[in-house]
Amino acid sequence: MPSLIMAAYRRIPIHAEADFEGRRRVLKLMAASAALAGAGCSGPPAEPILPYVRAPEQSVPGQPVYYATSVVRNGYGAGVLVKNEMGRPIKVEGNPHHPASFGATDAQTQAMILQLWDPERSQLVMRAGEVSDWTMLEQALAPRRAAWQENGGAGLRILTGTVTSPTLAAQLEQLLVRYPAARWHQHDPLHDDAGLAAARLAFGRPVDFVLKPAQAEVIVSFDADFLGHGSASVACVREFVRGRSAIDPKFARRLYAVEACPSLTGIAADHRLALAPCRIEAMVARIGAHFEVCGAPASTADGAVSRWEHALIGALERHRGTSLVVGGGALGPEARAIILALNAKLGNMGRTLQPIAPVEARPESHAASMASLVADIQTGAVETLLMAEVNPVYDAPGALKFAQALRRVPCSVHLGLYRDETARVSTWHIPAAHNFEHWSDVRVPDGTAGIVQPVIDPLYGGRSVHSVLAWFNGEAGLPGQALVQRTWRRLRGDGGFDAFWAGALQQGVIDGSAASAMSLPALSVLPLPPDPPLARHALPAVFCSGAAIGAGELANNGWLQELPSPITGITWDNAVLIGPATARGLGLASGDIVRLGGDERAVEGPVWVHHGHAEGCLTVPLGYGRRAAGAVGNGVGFDAYPLRPRSGGPAWLTVTPTGRHHNFAVPQKVTEMEGRELARSGTVAEFRRNPHFAADKEKSGTLYPQFAYESYKWGMAIDLNACIGCGACSVACQAENNIPVVGKEEVRRGRIMHWIRVDRYTDGGGIFQPVPCMHCEDAPCEAVCPVGATQHDSEGINVQVYNRCVGTRFCSNNCPYKVRRFNFLQYASNGAADAARQNPEVTVRRRGVMEKCNYCLQRITSARLDAEQLGRPLRDGEVVTACQAVCPANAIVFGDLNDPASAVNRAKASPLNYALLGELNTRPRTSYAARVRNVDGGLA
CATH class of the missing domain: 1.20.5 (Single alpha-helices involved in coiled-coils or other helix-helix interfaces)
Structure with missing residues (x-):
């Protein structure tokens, strides 16, 4: 009709x-x-409609509720605030009171919202691939538990990842007291076994170290990406960029990086040197010999390395007590121990490097622990194996052959968020509760503890590791909250516990729980690093975590798979990184598929030739090639774990070309500026000679009519001196604005949908430049839109009216910054899980319309409404965009340009401020501060 x-x-x-x-x-x-x-013509709904009978505490319809909790990754925590809309967690923000986040997060933490709502998470208890339930599991394990009561738990083994949770540690200790013959093993593929061994070698005991970059004037990084990876990276970035401004007359901090593979730390450095790991260890030994912490090595350095060593020795001598030497990556325990001794010799301990008692509940070598477990399995000593939130069938070193060993265990029980590779080999699989669905606690690298509180009921009936261990301990049915409270009653006492508990939940951090400083014994002369093995036809290979997906546990997360690698720009893939001279010697080019041969087996993967990579070695990213990650992560990239040796350290691999080629999906095709001044940079000396070296030339005149903004006039400033290129802003914008994932093939066609991208340029050693919509005052996109879909609002924001857009794409063609995104296909999913996690304040765009950054207009509107209810104007800092909120480096500032005292006006008053493509006179509202390098004259 x-x-x-x-x-x-x-x-x-x-x-x-x-x-x-x-x-x-x-x-x-x-x-x-x-x-x-x-x-009148429709019947009853196909599904029952249930009333909202369990509203979140203190919820007001239409108003979000924020919960303070902690996220756990690789055993360590970070404090966050989770935004709930009518009981639905939709966004993660950093907790400003937490020492591991300081109000910021990383890309992986942002993507946990997508993981929470992933419909491919495990939802059923499985027995040998068949659907079962928890009651059947209890009945199957009951006879075994009765036998443990008699034999003290003989044959029982527990395998976990890194444990810093006081509650989990107490439960494991209780289990081992209850069953003294049982054994607890640990496995984390990214665990720093070398760092633990180095502390034992240098000080005779396990010691953790808290980096304090803000207190250091000179930082030397030997293959340690402390800004880009690790549980403390967000805090390190925040401290590193604090005061790192050439405008500050006290500016003196200088960062040197010596590394094999380019990293975020290396690109942020004032000076970077690419060396193979064995050559880095030799350099460390020679510098250590100069400061008399080790014997003199037999090898001598070539000209370039010798010049670097002379510069580093001079810098460290001049900054005793205000320097920081960091080691990591592929360096062995001996080199790492020498680095610790250097810090002690220079007087850095307690100033820039704080020693504390180990934060881990049981500091041990995970490689040795796994080897011991496999040995027990092979001898038949293991009858029951509980694996809690680990995936060793996939990520254990290939030399261990863990999958074959697991099949020999009579009863194996796997607890995991997904029915992954290990779950498919295990006898039993239990769906795990997500980080946002259960009670727990966790410590951060400085020892500070935080409570993990649920922000939503378990979506798929998952169980926490605490509830599973409670059953093993004879405490079935004890709630997770009660278990955590019991732990903290024991640690804090009953006096005033209710007030303490309420404060811990509200603040998200437990005051006074940080580890105290410890004193270390005197050092003796340390041994030298061993000589590398002779391998005529093999190259040393360094294994590292995937660009965004970690060790592979986040492989089924489309936001992270589609986030371009900050080093290579590759999405939806991993690659064997190799230097250009080494590639020429092997006859290889980027995309060529090679066969990597190790001691146990060979793996094929594509090569990426990187001009910043060290010669004579390889870098192989882990975490890809999953077989049971889910529809998103399966078959993405190649699996490099089979190549890892038992020790988990570097390996020597043969490289054989196969003659085949692989096509990568790389959004940014050109990484050189070709003489254009896009991401501008200079040196401290240049700045002091001419503070305005990066400023635009004055331009006058415009054909556009001028408009007086009488209320607010929004603008943004981005500091390239602070940006480290981590990409967290892209993922935060994606979560906030319901930006879809398009997939590898669409990325290849140039159709990636990120509203803010991070361009990377190799000029001058490397520089990153976040690029959102510029919100030009004289916007080229507005003049060409035939339907008026793109226009300015009364506060100067270049808005996109989606229901007007007819998809001509004239605006994108006329945009010199290429920041407008067109929905060529229906990228946004209509599934229930996607709808549940979406921000209800942002329209989900349809196929055939243009979209782009709008300065988080919904946040501006929400803050304005709150201010109007109080009868006052908006104050500076009350509107924080998603990219600004997430940035660990505080590189993005947003605010009202009509407020002379606003932070954004102070940023734009910098002599380093300039407009991207300012010569076009588009008068963008977003501007940049040029990067300034504090170069060493001896290395210039």
């Missing part, structure tokens, strides 16, 4: 007033018919 009325409507002419009234009557009839069709 409505279609017939619409046909009649189209036949009515529009040249007479009476006809116009007739058209109005037709529209009324059509609206009435549509209403009748929806109300």
Whole structure:
């Protein structure tokens, strides 16, 4: 019926007033018919509609509720605030009171929202691939538990990741007391075994170290990406960029990086040197010999390395007590121990490097622990194996052959978020509760503890590791909250516990729980690093975590798979990184598939030739090539774990070309500026000679009519001196603004949808530049839109009216910054899980419309409404965009340009401020501060 009325409507002419009234009557009839069709002609809903009977505490319809909790990754925590809309967690923000986040997060933490709502998470208890339930599992394990009571738990083994949770540690200790013959093993593929061994070698005991970059004037990093990876990276970035401004007359901090593979730390460095790991260890030994912490090595350095060593020794001598030497990556325990001794010799301990008692509940070598477990399995000593939130069938070193060993265990129980590779080999699989669905606690690298509180009921009935261990300990049914409270009653006492507990939940951090400083014994002369093995036809290979997906546990997360690698720009893939001279010697080019041969087996993967990579070695990213990650992560990249040796350290691999080629999906095709001044940079000396070296030339005149912004005038400033290129802003924007994932093939076609991208340029050693919409005052996109879909609002924001857009793409063609995104296909999913996690304040765009950054207009509107209710204007800092909130480096500032005292105006007053493509006179509201490098004259 409505279609017939619409046909009649189209036949009515529009040249007479009476006809116009007739058209109005037709529209009324059509609206009435549509209403009748929806109300009277439809039957009952296909699914039952349930009332909202369990509203979140203190919730007001339409108003979000924020919960303070902690996220756990690789055993360590970070404090966050989770935004709930009517009981649905939709966004993660950093907790400003937490020492591991300081209000910021990383890309992986942002993507945990997508993981929470992943419909491919495990939802059922499985037995040998068949659907079962928890009751059947209890019945199957009951005879075994009865036998443990008699034999003290003989044959029982527990395998976990890194444990810093006081509650989990107490439960494991309770289990081992209850069953003294049982054994607890640990496995984390990224665990720093070398760092633990280095502390034992240098000080005779396990010691953790808290980096304090803000207190250091000179930092030397030997293959340690302390800004880009690790549980303390967000805090390190925040401290590193604090005061790192050439405008500050006290500016003196200088960062040197010596590394094999380019990293975020290396690109942020004032000086970077690419060396193979064995050559880095030799350099460390020679510097250590100069400071008399080790013997003199037999090898000598070549010219370039010798110049670097002379510069580093001089810098460290001049900054005793205010320097920091960091080691990591592929360096062995001996080199790492020498680095610790250097810090002690220079007087850095307790100043820039704080020693504390180990934060881990049981500091041990995970490689040795796994080797011991496999040995017990092979001898038949293991009858029951509980694996809690680990995936060793996938990520254990290939030399261990863990999958074959697991099949020999009579009863294996796997607890995991997904039915992954290990779950498919295990006898039993239990779906795990997500980090946001259960109670727990966790410590951060400085020892500070935080409570993990649920922000939503378990979506798929998952169980926490605490509830599973409670059953093993004979405490089945004890709630997770009660277990955590019991732990903290023991640690804090009963006096005033209720007030303490309420404060811990509200603040998200437990005051006074940080580890105290410890004193270390005197050092003796340390041994030298061993000489590398002779391997004529093999190259040393360094294994590292995937660019965004970690060790592979986040492989089924589309946000992270589609986030370009900050080093290579590759999405939806990993690659063997190799230097250009080494590639030429092997006859290789980027995309060529090679066969990597190790001691146990060979793996094929594509090569990426990187000009910043060290020669004579390889870098192989882990975490890809998953077989049971889910539809998103399966088959993405190649699996490099089979190549890892038992020790988990570097390996020597042969490289054989296969003659085949692989096509990567790389959004940014050109990484050189080709003489254009896009991401501008200079040196401290240049700045002091001419503070305005990066400023734009004055331009006058415009054909556009001018508009007076009487209320607010929004603008943004981005500091390239602070940005480290981590990409967290892209993922935060994606979560906030319901930006879809397009997939590898669409990325290859140039159709990636990120509203803010991070361009990377190799000029001058490397520099990153976040690029959102510039919100040009004289916007080229507005003049060419035939339907007025893109225009300025009364506060100067270049808005996109989605229901006007007809998809001509004229605006994108006319945009010199290429920041507008077109929905070529229906990228946004209509699934229930996707709808549940989406921000209800942001429209989900349809196919065929243009979209782009709008300065988080929904956040501006929300803050304005709150201010209007209080009868006052918005204050500076009350509006924080998603990219600004997430940035660990505080590189993004947003605010009102009409407020002379606003932070954004102070940033734009910097002599380093400039406009991207300012010569076009588009007058963008977003501007940049040029990067300034504090170069060493001896290495210039």
